[in-house]
Amino acid sequence: MKKLAIIGSGDLGQLIAYHAAADKHYQVVGFFDDFRVPSHLAGDYPVLGGVEAIASQFQAGQFDELMIGIGYKHLAVRRTLFQRFAGQVPLGRVVHSSASVDASCRLGTGVFVLPGCVLDRNVVLADNVLLNTACVIAHDSQVGAHTFLSPRVAVAGFVQIGEGCNIGINTTLIDNITLADGIQTGGGTVVIKSLAQPGLYVGNPARFIR
Numbered sequence: 331m332k333k334l335a336i337i338g339s340g341d342l343g344q345l346i347a348y349h350a351a352a353d354k355h356y357q358v359v360g361f362f363d364d365f366r367v368p369s370h371l372a373g374d375y376p377v378l379g380g381v382e383a384i385a386s387q388f389q390a391g392q393f394d395e396l397m398i399g400i401g402y403k404h405l406a407v408r409r410t411l412f413q414r415f416a417g418q419v420p421l422g423r424v425v426h427s428s429a430s431v432d433a434s435c436r437l438g439t440g441v442f443v444l445p446g447c448v449l450d451r452n453v454v455l456a457d458n459v460l461l462n463t464a465c466v467i468a469h470d471s472q473v474g475a476h477t478f479l480s481p482r483v484a485v486a487g488f489v490q491i492g493e494g495c496n497i498g499i500n501t502t503l504i505d506n507i508t509l510a511d512g513i514q515t516g517g518g519t520v521v522i523k524s525l526a527q528p529g530l531y532v533g534n535p536a537r538f539i540r
């Protein structure tokens with residue numbers, strides 16, 4: 331079994347560690363975190379060092395693949411870390427075994443798909459995408475790199491979601507619409523037309539608030 335290390339030892343990092351091990355994807359060896367002292371125990375696994383230690387610990391065989399446990403509050407950091415290590419260290423992927431992912435789907439590296447998600451035919455998840463619990467993405471829809479979907483987001487067919495988006499819990503996106511890069515939606519937002527301006531949208535129908 332491959333050995334996994336995770337950047338970030340907070341809640342999301344520990345959630346990745348939990349599912350990666352419990353669902354038997356990886357042997358988890360620990361975290362890299364600039365805000366914890368090495369050997370600090372975060373949940374069940376130790377902090378191995380700061381981000382600067384990643385390359386040397388990979389060369390030393392400490393781990394085989396890396397995931398990024400930085401969530402919706404710091405999506406720019408999530409992107410920066412992915413870009414820093416892509417091509418230097420193999421990025422991992424965890425798709426929970428309870429998720430239904432059609433064989434025609436294409437998933438990038440660094441992707442984390444939580445329990446109960448459903449991805450129908452021809453769905454594409456670009457690199458470093460995170461789908462939280464029970465998201466449903468209908469056929470022929472695409473999610474851009476570094477984008478985070480909160481639990482129970484519902485995406486209809488032929489939808490394009492841009493890069494670095496933060497889609498709030500229970501957001502609904504109707505079919506044949508496009509969301510630009512950097513869109514954020516509040517919980518329960520209902521998006522019924524394409525959104526071109528980056529920023530935060532809430533309500534039904536979605537309205538731009540800032």
Ligand SMILES: CC(=O)SCCNC(=O)CCNC(=O)[C@H](O)C(C)(C)COP(=O)(O)OP(=O)(O)OC[C@H]1O[C@@H](n2cnc3c(N)ncnc32)[C@H](O)[C@@H]1OP(=O)(O)O
Pocket residue numbers: 402462480481497498499515516517518519530532533539
């Ligand atoms: C596993 C996990 O937990 S993953 C994380 C899941 N979490 C989420 O999805 C969080 C979603 N967050 C929200 O919905 C938040 O309310 C946000 C981000 C939209 C806004 O938060 P804040 O910046 O604190 O804004 P604030 O609460 O001041 O609201 C601003 C305005 O938008 C309205 N508003 C805020 N959220 C919503 C919403 N979800 N739907 C409708 N209106 C909303 C407020 O009523 C307020 O309106 P007003 O100016 O007329 O009074």
